[in-house]
Amino acid sequence: MTVKTKNVLVNMSGLSKIFPNGTTAVKDVNLEIKEGEFICFVGPSGCGKSTIFKMITGLEDHTNGELEIFGHSPDEARKQNEVAFVFQDHTLLPWKNVRDNVALPLQLKGVSKKERYAEAERVLELVGLAHTTTMLPRELSGGMKMRVSIARALVTRPRLLLMDEPFGALDEITRQSLQEELLNIWQKDSSMTVLFITHNVFEAVYLSSKVAVMTPGPGKISSNIEVPYAYPRGDQFRTTPEFGELVGDVSKVLDH
Amino acid sequence: MSMKNPALSTSLIKEKKWSFDIQTILFSLLKKVSLPILVFVVFVGGWELFCRATGIAHYILPAPSDIYLAAVANSENLLGAMFVTISSALMGFIMSVVLGISGAVLLASSKVIEKALYPYVVLLQTIPIIAIAPIIVIWFGAGTNAIVIIAFLIGFFPMLSNTLVGLNSTDSNLRNLFSLYNASKFQTMWRLRLPAALPYIVAGLKISCTLATIGVIAGEYIAGIGGGRGGLGYAITVAASNIQTAYLFACGLAASVLGIGFFLIINYISKLLLSSWHESEMDQQ
Ligand SMILES: Nc1ncnc2c1ncn2[C@@H]1O[C@H](COP(=O)(O)OP(=O)(O)O)[C@@H](O)[C@H]1O
Ligand SMILES: [Mg+2]
Numbered sequence: 115m116t117v118k119t120k121n122v123l124v125n126m127s128g129l130s131k132i133f134p135n136g137t138t139a140v141k142d143v144n145l146e147i148k149e150g151e152f153i154c155f156v157g158p159s160g161c162g163k164s165t166i167f168k169m170i171t172g173l174e175d176h177t178n179g180e181l182e183i184f185g186h187s188p189d190e191a192r193k194q195n196e197v198a199f200v201f202q203d204h205t206l207l208p209w210k211n212v213r214d215n216v217a218l219p220l221q222l223k224g225v226s227k228k229e230r231y232a233e234a235e236r237v238l239e240l241v242g243l244a245h246t247t248t249m250l251p252r253e254l255s256g257g258m259k260m261r262v263s264i265a266r267a268l269v270t271r272p273r274l275l276l277m278d279e280p281f282g283a284l285d286e287i288t289r290q291s292l293q294e295e296l297l298n299i300w301q302k303d304s305s306m307t308v309l310f311i312t313h314n315v316f317e318a319v320y321l322s323s324k325v326a327v328m329t330p331g332p333g334k335i336s337s338n339i340e341v342p343y344a345y346p347r348g349d350q351f352r353t354t355p356e357f358g359e360l361v362g363d364v365s366k367v368l369d370h
Numbered sequence: 371m372s373m374k375n376p377a378l379s380t381s382l383i384k385e386k387k388w389s390f391d392i393q394t395i396l397f398s399l400l401k402k403v404s405l406p407i408l409v410f411v412v413f414v415g416g417w418e419l420f421c422r423a424t425g426i427a428h429y430i431l432p433a434p435s436d437i438y439l440a441a442v443a444n445s446e447n448l449l450g451a452m453f454v455t456i457s458s459a460l461m462g463f464i465m466s467v468v469l470g471i472s473g474a475v476l477l478a479s480s481k482v483i484e485k486a487l488y489p490y491v492v493l494l495q496t497i498p499i500i501a502i503a504p505i506i507v508i509w510f511g512a513g514t515n516a517i518v519i520i521a522f523l524i525g526f527f528p529m530l531s532n533t534l535v536g537l538n539s540t541d542s543n544l545r546n547l548f549s550l551y552n553a554s555k556f557q558t559m560w561r562l563r564l565p566a567a568l569p570y571i572v573a574g575l576k577i578s579c580t581l582a583t584i585g586v587i588a589g590e591y592i593a594g595i596g597g598g599r600g601g602l603g604y605a606i607t608v609a610a611s612n613i614q615t616a617y618l619f620a621c622g623l624a625a626s627v628l629g630i631g632f633f634l635i636i637n638y639i640s641k642l643l644l645s646s647w648h649e650s651e652m653d654q655q
Contacts, residue, residue, distance in 0.1 A: 173549060192552065193552055199546075201546075201547070203543050205541075205543045205544055205547050207565070207566075209568070222557055270551075
């Protein structure tokens with residue numbers, strides 16, 4: 115069992131978002147996220163998962179309630195470069211090679227070429243793509259592009275990693291091997307917290323230490339389900355009775 | 371092995387394909403051009419025969435052989451005129467590219483500026499160049515200056531509007547990514563929006579280079595030579611007033627050769643610029 119410290123990293127209380135057009139995307143969300151957790155947000159599309167992420171990164175303001183990240187406002191937290199984001203789409207720049215793509219966050223920060231390349235190579239090693247440094251995104255498969263995208267997120271050594279349906283567009287086999295890799299990377303860095311959006315209940319239970327189950331109309335967290343199963347989990351976890359039960363619990367909340 | 375070093379194996383495959391393909395490429399090229407060449411031969415031959423059979427006056431319809439002889443006899447003048455025209459076209463084109471792209475960057479960097487200025491840019495574009503040419507001649511004097519400015523004005527708008535559309539159509543996820551990493555406005559422009567607009571800029575280049583050649587020849591008509599050496603447009607006016615119809619045809623042909631040559635060069639440069647882009651990314655644009 116991994117021992118992880120318990121500082122509160124993200125605190126949402128009574129958090130709501132009403133868009134200018136009147137849509138209530140999320141209403142009264144309360145959630146305390148502790149350092150080192152792996153939390154999956156699962157729910158049907160349109161229930162406000164992405165909106166919560168956008169508020170955490172400060173891309174969208176919240177309209178009501180409180181939201182603190184490391185005790186700061188979202189904007190301040192983002193400026194400290196400790197929050198990283200992986201989108202469903204790989205969002206790689208087609209005209210830059212893999213290494214330059216991965217080093218981009220550091221380049222924008224003004225880190226020297228030598229330093230940022232060294233960091234890029236470190237994280238590419240981590241995702242098993244050390245041999246692709248000078249290749250262009252178009253030369254990579256979908257799964258490899260997603261790995262590069264994850265490497266880019268890790269390059270700033272973030273304390274908080276947000277992933278919005280990152281494996282949604284991948285085939286099941288690639289998806290499972292990436293899940294495995296992600297868990298490995300997360301375990302190596304005990305202080306990194308991962309928030310992961312998915313609409314796949316199996317993926318949520320397999321990955322997370324806690325599942326935040328969201329329901330629409332208006333978007334809210336209906337239930338937090340702990341997954342008390344030790345890491346590293348390995349494929350056998352998927353076939354245990356506990357796994358089945360937890361999947362059942364989550365699905366029950368979603369069906370309501 | 372192919373798993374370990376995909377870069378190596380793909381380059382091997384490419385090489386193999388290349389040496390194998392050279393025959394098929396030549397063959398398909400031959401197939402592609404043989405039909406147009408046949409049409410050309412039939413057309414020129416028919417024209418020549420028609421002129422000889424009917425004995426039509428040379429100053430009304432010169433035979434292809436007359437045109438060729440006129441071109442050879444005046445080759446020094448013709449080449450000189452071509453050189454003058456292409457120099458002016460190149461200058462006008464470079465001006466429209468530089469100012470078109472900078473103008474687009476300026477408009478795109480602030481919504482307020484864009485909203486305030488773009489309608490006027492469009493309005494200016496609708497004024498026919500013929501209508502403002504005399505003013506340009508009054509301001510800049512007859513000759514090269516006025517000619518280059520006319521060529522610039524014609525090529526400027528396509529360059530500006532293409533680049534502007536490109537700058538404004540950057541993928542919103544990519545823009546979010548840059549905001550997330552606290553990129554400055556300048557960084558977002560230089561590292562994201564401009565490179566992402568490249569396919570649009572390239573489309574603008576192709577339009578503007580064609581227009582610049584046309585603009586110069588039209589400009590030479592309107593603005594004369596003002597003491598300098600005359601280009602093709604000027605040569606055309608002279609040949610027309612002397613009823614040197616065969617030479618007139620030769621000038622027209624030279625103008626289209628220039629236009630096509632210029633376009634092919636820009637087309638080639640465009641391909642180089644976009645070499646790191648994948649076709650699929652181009653299709654999305
Ligand atoms: N910019 C926006 N303006 C208005 N409504 C929006 C905007 N973005 C999202 N919404 C609405 O907010 C709700 C939640 O969206 P989102 O967070 O993207 O859902 P999810 O990620 O769970 O699929 C949806 O009803 C969506 O239509
Ligand atoms: Mg979403």
